[in-house]
Amino acid sequence: MAINANDYIQTKEKNIKLYKKNKRLFLFDFRVDGKRHRKFFEVEATNHSPKENLEEARTELINLKKKIKEGDVTDKSTLDELFIRYMENEPLTDWAHKKKHIYDLYIGDSGLSNITKEPSKELLAKRAKYNEVKIGDMQIATIKPMHIEKITSQMAKVHNLSPRTQKGILEILSPLFNFAMRNKLMSENPAQEITIKIPSQKKIVTNATELFKKVYVGITEYYKDNPFYQALFLFGFTGRRKSEILNLKWENVDLTNDYYWIEDTKNGEKQRYPLPLMIKDPLMQILDDRVGLVFKSPINPRKPLTGIDRPMRNLKKHIGIDNLTLHYMRNILVSTLAEQGTEAVTLSGILGHKDINTINKYLSNSTMESGLKGLKTIDNILDVEIIK
Incomplete structure (x- = not known):
């Protein structure tokens, strides 16, 4: 609520x-x-x-x-109480914020989402329906797979929500129940055996290698005198998500040993990636005190940059690719590397996926090792020095 x-x-x-x-x-x-x-x-x-x-x-x-x-917190505690305790140990990331929102919208009422915006009448009506199958007030020891399936079933049949949204419930509940099991509060995970099939979301990228070269040249040409945006878009060009780029901190960039850490990842793990020369060079040129966020807001340096739509529009116009986005750059990257015969496990590591099956979405393990393999291939494709 x-x-x-x-x-x-x-x-x-x-x-x-x-x-x-x-x-x-x-x-x-x-x-x-x-x-x-x-x-x-x-x-x-x-x-x-x-x-x-x-x-x-x-x-x-x-x-x-x-x-x-x-x-x-005991086996007689409610799911809401367990979620509150679980989130106390979670780092303050974008994904943690989303988890709170999703939990309070579909699963229970922890009060952690802290939504202050006045909801519309339509949204209030939907929430009333969601509340009918919420399980937050149930004792954790009594929760069965059928209770979770009731939530996902209503999401599909009543609200016509996508399988991807339905799966988000499992991505929150499964780690939560694992947390309870580690603390001897539950003997099994009721979400573990539930599967939700997600239709293929492959985005067909034809002539990916040529398109890859075109995007690289476009970024380096258009932003040749702007190292800030050149570095930002090249991070996306090499597989990073928008949230990972905008939340990257200088203290997680090792300019001496040429690697960087991503803390706010979708799967909740810290991940290390090689820092290619084509990104390191513009990073070194950014006039910054190198404290806090790399891509910080010019209005409030403690906040990440917002509103990159205009720089992206300018880049799209220069390159001539109307559907270019940071996310589409990931599609181009993985399609290009796949054309060069790169293994799925390496592609998965480059994108930061824990499950190599997720790579199918973009073809529509070590991230450091995978990143190095991918950069060597990129080096050959672009004929530029990417890594030492």
Whole structure:
């Protein structure tokens, strides 16, 4: 459930707010050891007075604070409580933010998504439907595959959501249940045996090698006097995702040993890649204090760059490829390397995929080792010095 502060009124209890449209629904908003927590609580009894409802909410809040303070998550804890504890150990990345949003939209009500934008009537109606099959209030020991499948089934049949969106539920729940198993809270992972078939999303790239050369020449020609954007687009040209590029930090770039680390990856792992000379050279030319983000916002250096649409439009116009995007550059790269006979496991590593089967999406393991193999092939294709 999205949280809109205007929907609640403050009670006499400091950390408890009451929902205006439901006198039994409360919002807890509190901090434990400096960390903010927000959680919904609804009084089950319908015959209590407002005073009695508030007293029950106060007691629940006291117990909740104690459980968080003591780290008391058991097999009788709810999925919401497990998710809150699980996310406490997760790094603050874009993917972590998305996980909170997806969880609160389709799975439960952790209160971590912190959505403040006023939802439309249409979205409110959809959320009411989503709420019918949420499992966040279930004890983790009682959750079965059928409960998860009920969520994904409704997503498909009622809301016509894509298989990719449905699979996102499993990508959140499976690691969550594995976390519970490691902590002896569950004996098995109810999401592990559920599979969702995703239709082929191959993007056909014809004459990929020639197109690859054309994009490289376009980037280096158009941004020859702008090392900032030359480096940015060459990162995309060599397989990095947009979020990985924009969140890259100078402290994760080793200009001496020619490699860099990606922390905010889609699969949640730190990944090391070789730094090719064609990117290192413009990086060295960027006038920057080399602290924090590499591609920082000119307005607020602590924030990543936003609004790269105009530079991309200019590049597309110069090259003459109307559908060029950072993501499409990944398609071109992998299609080019595949044309040169590069193995699937190497392609997977270059793109940063943990599962080599994912490569099929772009043909429509070590990332460092795969990256070096890929760069050697690129070196031969472009006939430029890519690696030492």
